[in-house]
Amino acid sequence: MAIIEVNGLRKAYGGRPVVDGVSFAVEEGEIFGILGPNGAGKTTTVECLEGLREPDAGAVCVAGFDPRTGRDELTRILGVQLQESELQEKLTVREALELYSAFYPDPAGWRELAERLGLTGKLTTRFGKLSGGQKQRLFIALALIGRPRVVVLDELTTGLDPRARRDTWKLIEEVRDSGVTVLLVTHFMEEAQRLCDRIAVFKQGRVAALDTPSGLIRRSAGGTVISFAPSRSLDDGDLAELPDAQTIERRNGHLTIHGTDTTVNAVISLLARRQITAHQLRVTDSTLDDAFLELTEDREN
Numbered sequence: 543m544a545i546i547e548v549n550g551l552r553k554a555y556g557g558r559p560v561v562d563g564v565s566f567a568v569e570e571g572e573i574f575g576i577l578g579p580n581g582a583g584k585t586t587t588v589e590c591l592e593g594l595r596e597p598d599a600g601a602v603c604v605a606g607f608d609p610r611t612g613r614d615e616l617t618r619i620l621g622v623q624l625q626e627s628e629l630q631e632k633l634t635v636r637e638a639l640e641l642y643s644a645f646y647p648d649p650a651g652w653r654e655l656a657e658r659l660g661l662t663g664k665l666t667t668r669f670g671k672l673s674g675g676q677k678q679r680l681f682i683a684l685a686l687i688g689r690p691r692v693v694v695l696d697e698l699t700t701g702l703d704p705r706a707r708r709d710t711w712k713l714i715e716e717v718r719d720s721g722v723t724v725l726l727v728t729h730f731m732e733e734a735q736r737l738c739d740r741i742a743v744f745k746q747g748r749v750a751a752l753d754t755p756s757g758l759i760r761r762s763a764g765g766t767v768i769s770f771a772p773s774r775s776l777d778d779g780d781l782a783e784l785p786d787a788q789t790i791e792r793r794n795g796h797l798t799i800h801g802t803d804t805t806v807n808a809v810i811s812l813l814a815r816r817q818i819t820a821h822q823l824r825v826t827d828s829t830l831d832d833a834f835l836e837l838t839e840d841r842e843n
C-alpha cells in the first residue's frame with residue numbers, strides 16, 4: 543500500500559520549472575531514496591510533501607492527507623530532519639529533546655534516542671557549541687522523537703564521520719524494521735545502495751529512473767568489467783568472438799573488457815584453451831555510482 547503518492551508534481555521559480563512533472567509512490571515500510579545532482583529538484587519535491595511549499599500543479603498525498611490542507615494531521619505522523627538554523631544557539635541538547643518530546647502525545651524516550659545517537663555525553667552542551675556531526679545527530683533524534691509513521695531525512699549523514707555514519711544507518715534500518723516508512727534524500731551512493739529498497743533518480747526536475755539499487759546497476763551499460771595482463775598477446779579474432787563484450791581496450795600490456803558474466807566465463811575458457819596466464823586478474827561490477835553518473839549525464843554538452 544502506498545503511503546506517499548506524488549502525481550504530476552510541478553513547481554517553478556520565476557517562471558523556471560525546477561520540478562517538472564514528478565510522479566512516484568512510496569510503499570508503507572520501505573526506505574525510498576531520492577538521488578540526483580545539485581539543483582535537480584529533490585528538496586523542493588520533499589518540501590511539497592512536508593507542506594512547506596505550495597505546488598503549482600499535481601497531487602501530493604501522505605498517509606491519505608493533502609499536505610496543503612492537512613498540516614495538523616501531517617505533523618502527527620511525519621518526522622522531518624530539521625535544517626541547522628531552526629534551533630536556537632543557546633538551547634542545550636537535553637532542552638531540545640525535552641521540548642520536542644512535549645509536542646507529541648506519545649513521544650519516544652529521548653534518553654534512549656540520545657544514547658543510540660551517541661549524544662548522552664552532550665546533553666548539557668548548548669546547540670551552538672556542538673560540532674556539525676553532533677548537530678546532525680540531534681536533528682535525527684528530533685525527527686524520530688514523535689514516533690512518526692513517515693520520516694523524511696534530507697542529507698541524513700552529511701558531516702558525520704564514518705563510524706557515526708554506520709551507526710546511523712543501523713538506526714535507520716531498525717526504524718524501518720519497526721514499520722516506519724523512510725524517505726531519504728542523499729548524495730552518498732554507498733548509503734543509498736545499503737539502505738534503500740527503491741530509488742528515484744532525479745534529473746532536471748524529472749524522475750529519470752525508478753528502481754531497486756540492483757535494478758539501477760543492471761541498467762547501467764558498464765556491466766561487468768574484467769581486466770588482466772595476459773602472459774602473451776591474445777588473438778584479435780578470438781577477442782572479437784567474445785559474447786556480450788561491449789568494449790575491449792588494450793593499454794600497456796593490459797586488457798580491459800566491458801561485458802557481462804557470460805563474457806567473463808568466455809574469457810576464462812579462452813585463456814585456458816590458449817594456455818595463457820592472466821596476471822593481475824580483476825573482475826568488478828558496476829556500482830550505483832556508475833549507474834547514477836550514466837543516468838544523470840548531460841548528453842547535450
Ligand SMILES: Nc1ncnc2c1ncn2[C@@H]1O[C@H](COP(=O)(O)OP(=O)(O)OP(=O)(O)O)[C@@H](O)[C@H]1O
Nearest residue numbers: 555556560578579580581582583584585586587744
Ligand atoms: N525559494 C527559491 N527561489 C528560487 N529558486 C529556488 C528556490 N528554492 C530552490 N530554488 C532553485 O530550484 C532548483 C532546485 O532546488 P532544490 O533545492 O530542490 O534542488 P536539490 O535537488 O535539492 O539540490 P541539492 O542537491 O543541491 O540540495 C535550484 O536551481 C534552486 O536554485
